[in-house]
Amino acid sequence: MNGPWRQRSGLWQADVASIVLLILFVLAIFGLEAALQPQFTPTTLVITGLVMALVPAVVWLAFFYRRDRLEPEPKHLVLQMVLLGALLASAIGVPLVDGLFDVPGWLSSSPAWAQLLGGFLIVGMTQEFLKYAAVRFSVYYAADFNEAIDGIIYTTAVAIGYALVLNINFVVSSGGVELGSGAIRMVLTTLAQASFAGVVGYFLGRMKFEKRPLWWMPLGLTLAAALNSLFYFLRGNLNQGSLGAVNTWLGLLLAAVLAGAITWFLARSIQHDLAVHGGD
Amino acid sequence: MTPVSIPQPQLTQERRSAVLTILLLLVALLLGWGVKTAVQNATRPIEQSGFTAEIPAGWLVQEGAGDFVFLARNPLALDELYRVSLVPATGELDVVAENRNLARAQIDDTYRVLTAEPIVFAGQDGYKVSFARVDLDSPGVPHVVEGLDYYFVQADGVMVLSLEAHSEHVAAALPGFQQFAQSVTYHSGE
Numbered sequence: 514m515n516g517p518w519r520q521r522s523g524l525w526q527a528d529v530a531s532i533v534l535l536i537l538f539v540l541a542i543f544g545l546e547a548a549l550q551p552q553f554t555p556t557t558l559v560i561t562g563l564v565m566a567l568v569p570a571v572v573w574l575a576f577f578y579r580r581d582r583l584e585p586e587p588k589h590l591v592l593q594m595v596l597l598g599a600l601l602a603s604a605i606g607v608p609l610v611d612g613l614f615d616v617p618g619w620l621s622s623s624p625a626w627a628q629l630l631g632g633f634l635i636v637g638m639t640q641e642f643l644k645y646a647a648v649r650f651s652v653y654y655a656a657d658f659n660e661a662i663d664g665i666i667y668t669t670a671v672a673i674g675y676a677l678v679l680n681i682n683f684v685v686s687s688g689g690v691e692l693g694s695g696a697i698r699m700v701l702t703t704l705a706q707a708s709f710a711g712v713v714g715y716f717l718g719r720m721k722f723e724k725r726p727l728w729w730m731p732l733g734l735t736l737a738a739a740l741n742s743l744f745y746f747l748r749g750n751l752n753q754g755s756l757g758a759v760n761t762w763l764g765l766l767l768a769a770v771l772a773g774a775i776t777w778f779l780a781r782s783i784q785h786d787l788a789v790h791g792g793d
Numbered sequence: 794m795t796p797v798s799i800p801q802p803q804l805t806q807e808r809r810s811a812v813l814t815i816l817l818l819l820v821a822l823l824l825g826w827g828v829k830t831a832v833q834n835a836t837r838p839i840e841q842s843g844f845t846a847e848i849p850a851g852w853l854v855q856e857g858a859g860d861f862v863f864l865a866r867n868p869l870a871l872d873e874l875y876r877v878s879l880v881p882a883t884g885e886l887d888v889v890a891e892n893r894n895l896a897r898a899q900i901d902d903t904y905r906v907l908t909a910e911p912i913v914f915a916g917q918d919g920y921k922v923s924f925a926r927v928d929l930d931s932p933g934v935p936h937v938v939e940g941l942d943y944y945f946v947q948a949d950g951v952m953v954l955s956l957e958a959h960s961e962h963v964a965a966a967l968p969g970f971q972q973f974a975q976s977v978t979y980h981s982g983e
Contacts, residue, residue, distance in 0.1 A: 614829055622851035622868050623832045631832065634825030642818045649811060720810065730810045731817045738821070 531576050535700050538568050543693035562684030569703040570677045577669040580783040587657055591670045598674025601643045609639055621749050632745050637738030644710040647671040662786045664718025665711045665779055672710030676703040701769055705744045708775035712737040744768050844877055847976035872928055872938055873966055875973050876955040886920035886944045889951045903927035915975050920944040939963040943974055948981040
C-alpha cells in the first residue's frame with residue numbers, strides 16, 4: 514500500500530513542479546522582455562524561438578512520460594517520435610495548412626461557423642491525422658508498444674514535436690514582438706497539441722489491444738480534430754480581440770480549461786489502466 | 794524497434810481501419826477546400842455616397858472625405874485595400890489620370906507610375922494606371938506597395954477605383970479587385 518501511495522504522491526509533486534516551472538518560464542520571458550526590450554537579427558530570432566519552444570516541450574513531454582510508470586517506453590523511441598512529429602509538421606503539416614490552404618489568410622477573419630468548420634476540416638484533421646500516422650506507421654507494431662496507454666505516450670510525443678515547430682514558426686513570423694504573451698501561447702499550444710494527440714493515442718491503443726469496430730479510429734480522429742478546432746476557435750479570440758478585451762482573456766482561459774480537462778481525462782485513463790494491470 | 798507478429802484477421806482489420814482513416818482525411822480536406830472557397834468568395838454589400846459595391850465579407854470599411862468616398866481594407870493584410878474616389882473633373886481620362894499622378898508624386902516622393910493605358914473593362918471605356926510606392930508608415934521594415942487605378946467617366950466626374958497591396962501579393966489580389974470593380978455602381982445626385 515505504501516509503495517503506490519508514495520509513487521502517486523511523487524507524481525503529484527512532479528506535476529506541481531512542472532506547472533510552477535512553466536509559470537516561472539512565462540514570468541521570466543515577461544521580465545526579460547520588459548528589462549531588455551530586445552532587438553532581433555534573423556539568427557537571434559530563430560535561436561530565441563527555439564529556446565522558447567523547447568522549454569514547454571520538455572516540461573510537457575516529461576509530464577506525459579511520467580504517467581507511464583508500469584513499463585516506461587524507451588527514451589530513445591519517445592525522442593524519435595518527437596523528432597518525427599517535428600519533421601511531419603515541417604514537411605507536410607505547415608506547408609499544407611499555411612501554404613496550400615492559406616489558413617492564416619482567411620480563417621481567423623471568417624464568420625464563427627467557418628472558423629469552427631474550417632478549423633475542424635483542415636487544421637484539426639491534418640494535424641491529428643499526422644500524429645496518428647506517425648505512430649500507426651512506425652512504432653505501432655513494435656514490441657515496445659505493448660500496452661493500450663503506449664498509444665497515448667507515443668502520440669503525445671509526436672504532438673510535442675509538432676508543437677515545437679508551430680511555436681518556432683510563431684516566434685519567427687511575429688518578428689519577436691510581445692514575447693511574454695507569446696510564451697503563454699506557446700505553453701498552451703504545446704499542452705493542447707499533446708492533449709488532442711492523447712485522444713488519438715487513446716483510440717489507437719484501444720484499437721490495438723481490444724477488438725474494436727472499423728469506425729473506431731476514424732471516430733477518434735474526428736473527436737480529436739473537433740477538440741482541436743474548438744481550442745483554436747476559443748484561443749483565436751486572443752489574437753483578434755473582436756469580442757473585446759474581457760472576452761479575449763475569457764477565450765484564452767476557456768481554451769486552457771479545455772486543454773486541461775482533456776489532459777485530466779487522459780491522466781485518469783492512464784491511471785485506470787495502471788490500476789487494472791497492477792501498477793497501483 | 795522489434796516488430797511483433799500479429800494474427801492475420803487483426804492485421805486485416807487494422808489495415809481496413811487505416812484505409813478508412815485516410816479516406817476520412819481526404820474527404821475532410823475536400824470539404825475544407827469548399828469552406829475556404831466559400832469564405833474567400835463571400836461578399837457583403839456596401840452603400841456610400843451614392844456608390845454601391847460588393848466587398849469581401851470580412852473587410853473593414855472606412856468612410857472618406859472630399860474626393861475620396863470610401864475604402865475597404867483586408868484585416869489580415871492591412872496594406873491590401875480597395876479605394877473608391879470621385880474626382881470632380883471633366884475631359885479626357887488620361888489627362889485626369891496624369892494630373893492625379895502628379896499631385897500624388899508631390900505628396901509622396903516614392904510614388905512611381907509603372908504603366909498607363911486605355912482599357913475596356915466590363916464593356917466600359919476606361920483608363921488604367923499601375924503604380925508603386927514605398928510604405929514607410931507601417932510598423933516593421935519599409936516595403937513596396939503596388940497598385941492599380943481604374944478611371945471611368947461618370948455623370949458627376951471621374952470615378953477612380955484603386956487597388957493597393959504589398960508588391961508580393963498584388964497579383965493574387967487582382968482577381969478579387971476586378972470582381973469588386975465590376976460590382977461598383979454609382980447613382981449621381983445622392
